[in-house]
Amino acid sequence: MPRLAGLLFILASAVFSIAALSYAFAPDPGRLPEPQNASEQNLAIVVNVSNPISNLSMSELRKIFLGERSHWPNGRRITLVMMEAGQPERAVVLRDICQMNETDFNNHFLHGVFTGEVLVSPKTLATPVGVRKFIFNVPGAIGYLRVSDLDSTVSVVRIDERGPEDKGYKLHVPPRSPK
């Protein structure tokens, strides 16, 4: 009986392993197809104007937004700025950059702080204006804003050599619902 149980267990392990492998090499479900709706706006990644960074790859961006990078090349500490949960911009970042949902994102940072990998949790601001002003004031800050919320106080970072105005830009956010 124990041997039979053991065999059954091994068989179950194999099944699970195969299932896991198939998921491992499955296409990344986290990336959604590019939206077709022309009314969507682009979401720009913004940094302080003193930050020399002008381009980041999507993988580098992901590492920054998951707290796996703590310093800019100039030595300044990275301060990640997020909007509050429920904001469409935050949803786009979680979906397209972090490829996590809200719970996983929060757990990731909690876990990261717990293990010591993540130095500082993200700052949370309520409004795009608050995000913009925070980034303007903090040299090491990085955040995101709709293109319509941009102004000259922040600097836009290109993603994979593409800016928000270029074709093929990867971050799109639905328009704001009218109040």
Next chain:
Amino acid sequence: MKYTIDSCFRVTSLAKLAGPLNPIRAFLLLLGILLSAPFLRAQKIDDASVPDKQTLQLLLQRIDQLEARVRQLEAEKHPAAVATPSPVPAQMSAPPATEGEQQQAETAEPERMDVSKTLLRMRGFGDITFHGDSQKGDTNSFSLGQLNLFITSDISEKFKFLSEIVFEGGPDNIFGATRGENNTFGVDIERMVLQYSHSDFFKLAVGRYHTAIGYYNTAYHHSTWFQTTTGRPFLFQFEDRGGILPIHTVGASASGLIPSGHLGLHYVAEVGNGRASRDPITEEPVQNVVDDQNHKAFNLALFARPDAVRGLQVGFSAYHDLLAPMNSPRIGESIFAAHAVLIRSNYEWLNEALVVRHSPDGTPRVFNTPGFYTQVSKQFGSYRPYFRYQYVNASNTEPIFPDVGLRHGPSFGIRYDASETVAVKLQYDYTALRAQPGVSALALQVGFTF
């Protein structure tokens, strides 16, 4: 002397409660738990932003104290400058709040708030388990797990403090308290780390930390809520619960990125006190204050997180220490570990394998203790079923942990996230032992964070 490994692996007879373990009864129990799960779903604590009156009061008091302290500091620095705000020209229309602020500041001044205090954050973790197993002598018990206070403090831009203070019960190594009976509680400082972060390429931590052997030891600490399963794998059990690995080290650890482009190479280099020999069993194997010898333990780990496969981490580590068991020659200890883990938001697959090599001085004999585990889980809404298989094979003549022997077996379980902070797990373990009957165990655990 038989050494108990883990409460989860203690086997007692469920038959004492309800007869021999019956698959039908187990199924009914499982069904009952699942049906009652919705009632266990706690309301989400909205810990965001609606402050209560008391909080507002405290904030206002803090503002007053802060202003008073700033004025005091300015006065100490420049005595003449303190008088400056007072003789305001008649033309200036000072805001009405200024007088109120000054009055409040005057009343707050005697309290002398120290503005230089840093921001201390505390997070708690805990768990409660109901478990039973088929091993003779074990009882079905409700057990309080470790109450873990996770404390961090952002001392400055470069420095950060982190600690885990754990309250745990049981007749194990207790920090600062006397060794007691089964149901007594002791306090352990499981981690106490001061981190210095110079850049992504160099970070230095000193204190007591989890040794960077493999993946699990640095990914999971003393909180069961973070873990998918109810407990740690055999291999990575804590020293005070009979673990075979030096889970904790007191020393210094350097880590950082290695410029490697998309490969995402990281390094960890550690040096510390190592641990006291496990034979004989000591109250506290982790040498928190005094090293029993001058030889230090060294550990070097490399791992990669390639951009090409999101969530993949593969690595290797090599650890070396010199153990000095009592009345025995010194034993060189080398631990080689490799891991390959794939973690995504909806599933995980953990694989680790290691070998512990003990080579006593003066003998050509080398005792190799291999071990591995594989763990996989998948998220379905709030439910995450999982499976783990683990294996360790220590020789009966193993000089340090001869009691371990051969242990292997699967674990099945399911985790249900009742809320963002509470998880309920049901796990079945079967452990096959060398020359002993296998042990079945069932555990129902509620893990939480606060």
Next chain:
Amino acid sequence: MVRQNQRAIRRTLAGPAALLDRVLALASRYSSSLLLLMVFLVVIVVGLLVIRDLHTTNVEAQKMYAGSVLGLHRIGELQYQTQETRRSTFYALTTNDSNLQVEYADQSREADRRVNEGIVEYVRQARMPHEIELGKRLQRDWTAYLSVRNEVLASILEGSTKDAVTLDLSGGVPSFERVRQDLEEIKRLYDEQASERLTNVVAASRRFAIRLIGVLAFTLLFASASVWAIQRSKMLGAIQLAALQMEFVASVSHELRTPLAVISSAADNIVDGLVRGKEDLNRYGSVLRNQSRQMTELVDQILLFASTKDRNSRYLIRPLQVSQIIQSALNNTAELVHETSFLVESHIEPDLPCIMGDLSALSQCLQNLIVNAVKYSGASRWLGISARLGDSADRAGQEIQIAVQDRGLGIDRADTPHIFEPFYRSAAVTAAQIHGTGLGLPLAKSIAEAMGGRLSVVSELSVGSVFTLHLPAAKVQELGTAAVSPEPHSATDI
């Protein structure tokens, strides 16, 4: 002695006083309104001076206010905003909420923007080199403080509170202290400038007050003098008129008394029975008749003169021949001329145009001239009357000039301007006991002016006088109108 001195003083003062009275009488005679106009002009000039000084003082006061008071207000505002910049920065330390921290950071930046604007405004308005240098130093120090403040804010927002406080203590406090000292120095400078300007304004006000008092005193004196002069001239005029009236009354009384005395004497004689025969009765009757005629003529003259002064007197204006007028006058004075055995030479140019006028009035006018020529001929018994055509004085047209000439006493140059004044009789005439009312020439002048003409005189003592009546020649349309409607016209219509 005292009386002699008093008499001497009176004599001394009498000369200038008499001169002054003569000047005032002259002024009042010719134009008291001119005097009033002068007073008005003086008051206007004084008023303009006062307004100019007031305006200057006002401008000075405004400059002082703008320069110093507003400047102090500006400094006060700068001091407040610099404190606001710092306060908002510290408030960000009191909270862990990033939203609140950003809000406080924003408040701090808004305050420092106002400080920058204030500093720029101060540098722009600075004029003295010391002010400009001070403004630039303040700008430098403020920029240095802001660089520290920005780092402090960044640290606070990143969560590094300890770093923020340390940075502020080591860098922010000293740099802010420098800013505070700069502001204090600017404030001190404004105080000094304000005091200086205040002194200037006070001095200017004092000078203005003195000037104003002086000007007003002068104006008061001048106005008082003018009013006194006008009053005095009026009084003198009235006195003169009263004197002339008294003289006229006396003259009329004297003129009336003589025939009345003769009449009374004749009546007494008749009553007393001294008249015996028809011859005596005829003689006494002639005397009574002649004297009563004289009295009647006198009264008529007075009444005629009065009627010429009446603006509503009506003349019968019609075209007249010059010869007609002269002949009428000669006829009316024939008896007088015959009695005095005068030789009248008359020379009238031929083809003289008609004139528009009243025959009886013009005849009376010439009669008066002829009677005067007879009265003042002295020993001469010659009288000349001529009429010719000439250009009018303003060359607007032609005029008829009828001249009455005598070779008698002549008129003193001093008396010439007064001979047309009512009741005026010169001292020489009075001394020569030549009877008259003093109304003949004024009446003639009134009639001449009523007919649209004038009366002129040329005379020389002991040589004789020529009185010329200038009358405008009638125009063609006047002749046509007069032919259509021969209604009497008022003298004012001509």
